Amino acid sequence: MKFDKGRLFLSKKAFAEITEPDRQRVILTGLGASIVIAVCLFFIILELSLGHLDFIPFYGVMIVFSMVCMILLRKGKLDVAKIVFIVPVLLMIAILASIEKQATGGYLYFLAAGVYIVTIFGYEKIKYSVIFFLFTVFLAFVSYFYTIEPFQPLVLSQRYIDTSYVLNFTVSLFSSLLAIYFLMRLNIKSNEHLIKTSKELKESESKFQLAIQGSSAGIWEWDGKGDRIHVSSKITQLFGYKVGELSDLTLQGMLNILHPEDLTEAKKMLLDHFKYRTPFAVECRARTKKGNYIWVLDTGQAEWDSTGRAVRMVGTILNIDERKRAEGQIKKQNELLEKANQELDRFVYSTSHDLKAPLSSVQGLISIAELTQDPEERQKIFGLMKGRISNLNAFIADITNYSRNSRLGITIEKVNLLDLVTDVLQDLEHFENRNRVEIETIIPEELEIDTDKNRLKVILSNLVNNAIKYHNYDSNNPKIEIKASQKGDACIIEILDNGLGIASEHHQHLFDMFYRATEKSDGSGLGLYIVKETVDKLSGSITLNSEVGAGSAFTLSLPKLNPSNYTAA
Numbered sequence: 237m238k239f240d241k242g243r244l245f246l247s248k249k250a251f252a253e254i255t256e257p258d259r260q261r262v263i264l265t266g267l268g269a270s271i272v273i274a275v276c277l278f279f280i281i282l283e284l285s286l287g288h289l290d291f292i293p294f295y296g297v298m299i300v301f302s303m304v305c306m307i308l309l310r311k312g313k314l315d316v317a318k319i320v321f322i323v324p325v326l327l328m329i330a331i332l333a334s335i336e337k338q339a340t341g342g343y344l345y346f347l348a349a350g351v352y353i354v355t356i357f358g359y360e361k362i363k364y365s366v367i368f369f370l371f372t373v374f375l376a377f378v379s380y381f382y383t384i385e386p387f388q389p390l391v392l393s394q395r396y397i398d399t400s401y402v403l404n405f406t407v408s409l410f411s412s413l414l415a416i417y418f419l420m421r422l423n424i425k426s427n428e429h430l431i432k433t434s435k436e437l438k439e440s441e442s443k444f445q446l447a448i449q450g451s452s453a454g455i456w457e458w459d460g461k462g463d464r465i466h467v468s469s470k471i472t473q474l475f476g477y478k479v480g481e482l483s484d485l486t487l488q489g490m491l492n493i494l495h496p497e498d499l500t501e502a503k504k505m506l507l508d509h510f511k512y513r514t515p516f517a518v519e520c521r522a523r524t525k526k527g528n529y530i531w532v533l534d535t536g537q538a539e540w541d542s543t544g545r546a547v548r549m550v551g552t553i554l555n556i557d558e559r560k561r562a563e564g565q566i567k568k569q570n571e572l573l574e575k576a577n578q579e580l581d582r583f584v585y586s587t588s589h590d591l592k593a594p595l596s597s598v599q600g601l602i603s604i605a606e607l608t609q610d611p612e613e614r615q616k617i618f619g620l621m622k623g624r625i626s627n628l629n630a631f632i633a634d635i636t637n638y639s640r641n642s643r644l645g646i647t648i649e650k651v652n653l654l655d656l657v658t659d660v661l662q663d664l665e666h667f668e669n670r671n672r673v674e675i676e677t678i679i680p681e682e683l684e685i686d687t688d689k690n691r692l693k694v695i696l697s698n699l700v701n702n703a704i705k706y707h708n709y710d711s712n713n714p715k716i717e718i719k720a721s722q723k724g725d726a727c728i729i730e731i732l733d734n735g736l737g738i739a740s741e742h743h744q745h746l747f748d749m750f751y752r753a754t755e756k757s758d759g760s761g762l763g764l765y766i767v768k769e770t771v772d773k774l775s776g777s778i779t780l781n782s783e784v785g786a787g788s789a790f791t792l793s794l795p796k797l798n799p800s801n802y803t804a805a
Contacts, residue, residue, distance in 0.1 A: 245263060245265070245266030246310060246312070254314070257358065261314075261358060261418075264418045265317065265318055265321065265356050267414065268321070268356070269305045271411060272298050272299070272321075273298075273299050276299045276302075279291065279400075282399065286395070294331060294332055295328075297324060297328055298324065301321060304317075305318070318357065319364075322349075322368055329379075330378065333345075334378075342400070344405055344408035345404065345411075346372055349372050350372050350373070351411075351415045352415045354369060453470065453552040453554040454471030454474055455470070456551050456552070457549070460547040463487055466485075467482050474530075474553065475493075475524045475525055476525035495521035495522070497521075498521050499520075501518065502520050502534070505517075505518050510538060516551070517533065518534050518535075519531065519532070519533050531556050532554060532556060533554040533556045536550060536552070598621050598625065601617050602621070646691070649686070651686075653684065653729070654720075656693060659693065660697050660700060663697065664701065673707050673709070673714040673715065673733075674713070675715075677718045678718070680722075683721070687727075687794055691773060692794070694770055698764065698766060698767045699731045700731060702764070703735065706736050708735045708736045711735075715734055717731070718730070726776075726796070727794045727795075727796075728793055729792040730791050730792070732789045734786070737784040737785050737786050737787050738784070740782075740783075746764055747765055747767070774795075775797065776794040776795060777792075
């Protein structure tokens with residue numbers, strides 16, 4: 237077992253619990269106790285050989301306390317062991333020096349003891365070092381100038397004096413050199429440890445800097461005492477500032493740049509971290525110098541004082557804007573996909589039913605026509621068949637419009653709104669009951685909009701078609717108004733009628749696929765759904781204001797579209 241590991245004087249448990257400098261001091265303490273035991277045994281043998289028995293009890297006391305010291309060291313009670321060893325030994329040296337005076341050189345042990353005491357306690361136990369060093373000096377002067385009662389100086393033989401002096405000088409010198417050696421060894425080990433630690437810190441810092449640079453993360457540090465946040469150049473660049481522009485940032489100032497929708501959650505997580513020491517990591521939007529918001533991941537770890545108050549916090553800010561926007565796009569696409577799947581299920585079910593119904597009706601009418609010979613009845617049947625086929629054509633037209641709107645890209649051109657409305661009304665010239673309702677257009681001749689002409693025509697055709705179909709022809713003046721005006725970059729189109737109106741409970745579902753607000757409706761239930769989908773495609777909006785018996789008002793808001801943002805069909 238090696239001395240430099242301290243295992244000779246320490247148990248396995250005690251060895252694992254103390255630091256390397258303390259292990260070295262344990263070795264020195266143990267060696268000192270061993271030297272005292274060896275020297276005392278030597279003097280006991282010497283005393284017995286010369287017939288001097290006066291000092292043997294003192295040597296015995298020092299041997300006992302030295303052994304107690306070694307036992308306490310094994311148990312890990314380091315400070316107690318040192319005190320139990322030093323105090324009795326110093327007292328015994330003082331008594332012996334007082335009895336022997338200067339003749340045997342016993343006072344030299346005080347010099348060795350002073351160096352030894354400072355060494356075994358070290359700077360970490362400076363109070364013990366000072367106290368016991370002064371105690372050593374005090375005992376040295378007392379034993380030199382005074383005779384400690386009841387001990388009186390003895391008359392010693394010259395042989396005893398010479399032998400004792402040589403031994404005391406040698407042991408004192410050896411003990412002093414041993415203490416100095418251990419001090420030098422501790423100093424060398426400390427320097428080596430500092431050099432190694434410094435090197436490891438530099439390597440760690442270098443790796444950390446590389447990791448930070450590679451991850452595009454910026455470092456921030458909050459000083460709780462001055463409420464100041466210091467940010468790295470990476471964060472400054474991230475938010476579009478110049479070096480030094482964020483030098484006066486406070487914790488509240490840091491929170492103020494967060495998006496209002498994310499501020500509450502970020503504050504809560506920060507307060508929970510300060511109060512409950514929960515992990516702080518929040519994804520939020522932060523405002524840049526230009527005023528736009530970017531997504532960042534803000535993480536941090538605080539330090540607390542003895543009262544539990546957060547006094548310091550260090551964290552990182554990582555730009556995750558691209559990832560969050562990609563996640564948002566994926567979420568949007570998933571929602572669209574889910575919506576498309578639901579609509580596809582309803583579409584397959586409803587279209588199969590609505591396609592079969594007129595075909596079955598026509599098939600039944602054909603069977604009836606084959607059984608009758610009456611020309612008038614056949615003519616009536618042919619008229620019914622024509623109506624069923626007309627409904628089927630209208631339904632197929634709705635399906636075609638729906639398919640085109642979903643599948644085809646947007647073609648943007650400058651559209652004169654009055655000319656487009658005129659075309660729509662001409663197409664409906666022969667529509668059933670068209671001649672029974674007055675249609676008035678209030679549109680400036682010069683009003684134009686950059687949009688998809690065919691899609692806008694589908695929207696207007698469906699809305700005007702419905703206004704004619706579901707009008708109240710029992711009223712005094714059946715009327716439809718088509719108005720349009722420019723409001724900023726948007727074109728506002730209103731289609732108003734004084735017809736039957738729509739009950740409020742149907743408003744929220746009116747634009748759903750295959751929804752019919754009344755059982756009297758013979759339409760496909762796709763018209764207004766196509767209108768809503770087409771309006772969304774053109775980045776616009778549509779609202780409804782209707783009351784039963786008072787008529788309906790559909791209001792379209794269509795923006796001016798930029799061709800560079802869309803792909804033509």
